[in-house]
Amino acid sequence: MKKVFIWILAFVITIAAAIYQRKTGPTYPSNYNVQFGEDSYKVKLIRTHAGERDCLIEIAIDDKDVSGFLYYKRFKTSDEYTKVRLTQYRNEICGILPHQPPAGKLQYYVELNRDDKKVFLARENPVVIRFRGDVPAYVIIPHVLLIFMAMFFSTLSGLYVILKKDNYRKYVSWAFFTMLIGGFVFGPLMQKFAFNEYWTGIPFGFDLTDNKTLFAFLFWVWAYIANRKKERPVPVVVACIMTLVIFSIPHSVMGSELDYSTNKINTGMILLGLIH
16 A cells, blocks of 8 residues: 555544544534424534633524523532523524633523424433633644644554554654643643643543543553664554544543532542542
């Protein structure tokens, strides 16, 4: 197989893994179909909000005969739901969720009405939205690009070894250094801006995003050190496979969460049955 096709294959695998991780994560919008008579609408309800302002919930229904309400309460509390009337704004129906501290969560659902018909979105399984601080572009762009590059060079290194191509060790180095800088320089900066903590993985917490980066990086430390003086392909293949497995775990699962009873941020789920 020619090298250009190996690069293309590595890129396709990396893109597929990134899309899968993004779409299966808890920050990806929840999608619903709404039917009023012969009119059908596709509605997205967001599950993450950045910044210091209230969160605008926008429902893409351009029909002035449709009205409704937004119901919300703080996540994992005994609060009663607050009911807010939805209002028409341009070509959408909108409601407001009040701003929460970083890692604070609200659960919400929507009621839509037209004529004599009521449609509830997410009433049985409310949408959970997490609030975070705004991360500047000069942090988030390098972080995302470097982690993508790390995944790409990880996959490329593994394919070079499996297909018995020469000079795979330089891609091992690239995978190692892009993951080091993306995960342990820009990653902590992301956490600091978003949740006011530099690191919430082991040994300080159980944030799965930080721990995924940590475990994947440890495999590449092994592969990088093992291949510094001579070719040792086995650690590279193991590191490649484990990186794909680790980064296929949905993004932001078991992430930082504000406990409203203590006003402290917990990170991840405490194992052995102690689930907060």
